[in-house]
Amino acid sequence: MANLYVKAVPPTDLNRNTEWFTYPGVWTTYILILFFSWLVVHSVFGCSPGMAWTIVHLCHFLVTYQFFHWKKGTPFAEDQGIYNRLTWWEQIDSGKQLTRNRKFLTVVPVVLYLIASHTTDYQHPMLFFNTLAVFVLVVAKFPHMHKVRIFGINADHTCMVSDYWFPSKARTVNHIGPRSCNDSAFWGSRCC
Structure with missing residues (x-):
């Protein structure tokens, strides 16, 4: 068997x-x-x-x-x-x-x-x-x-919130957990 x-x-x-x-x-x-x-x-x-x-x-x-x-x-x-x-x-x-x-x-x-x-x-x-x-x-x-x-070069960078969304200043978004620049649920279609 x-x-x-x-x-x-x-x-x-x-x-x-x-x-x-x-x-x-x-x-x-x-x-x-x-x-x-x-x-x-x-x-x-x-x-x-x-x-x-x-x-x-x-x-x-x-x-x-x-x-x-x-x-x-x-x-x-x-x-x-x-x-x-x-x-x-x-x-x-x-x-x-x-x-x-x-x-x-x-x-x-x-x-x-x-x-x-x-x-x-x-x-x-x-x-x-x-x-x-x-x-x-x-x-x-x-x-x-x-x-x-x-x-x-060719690294996965953290995203910056551009002057387009917050005209007063550009700043890094602090959020819980790692997020990539391609996370469309978080950023929508416009990112980095």
């Missing part, structure tokens, strides 16, 4: 926003997308291979920084807002640090940097842009940077 049920392995990630990255073949697809992006840039723009790698590296920086380290939350409503204050990087692998996926996503910009820098013969303007891009991406991926907002 005890063998009637199947012993299934639980999924590694219950977050629908990040579970796709645990599927087999995602790493290979990621690398192929980068390589085919290089082919497209190299053939369409007719630039040197080094310049094409630099363009791919900088585009990779812009896209991954925006979607991995800047944009917060998930596009799915069933998570009931538990990921609203977390970036995709903070959500991946349920927030565990130094996992295989995180290491892979840290190594990719470094390898792109090495390829782009070497193929441009370490020329000054390209080397500067490549170094800046890899520095920002790798520092953003450090375990010590988990949930850290430098200088409060």
Whole structure:
């Protein structure tokens, strides 16, 4: 009687926003997308291979920084807002640090940097842009940077009551319990 049920392995990630990255073949697809992006840039723009790698590296920086380290939350409503204050990087692998996926996503910009820098013969303007891009991406991926907002950039701030509602002075609203700027029951549609 005890063998009637199947012993299934639980999924590694219950977050629908990040579970796709645990599927087999995602790493290979990621690398192929980068390589085919290089082919497209190299053939369409007719630039040197080094310049094409630099363009791919900088585009990779812009896209991954925006979607991995800047944009917060998930596009799915069933998570009931538990990921609203977390970036995709903070959500991946349920927030565990130094996992295989995180290491892979840290190594990719470094390898792109090495390829782009070497193929441009370490020329000054390209080397500067490549170094800046890899520095920002790798520092953003450090375990010590988990949930850290430098200088409060992209942080969840407390709302200020503006001069629009109280023309005499702007002041911080003190209320019981934490409220976010997006709490429409408290603020209505106009907030921050």
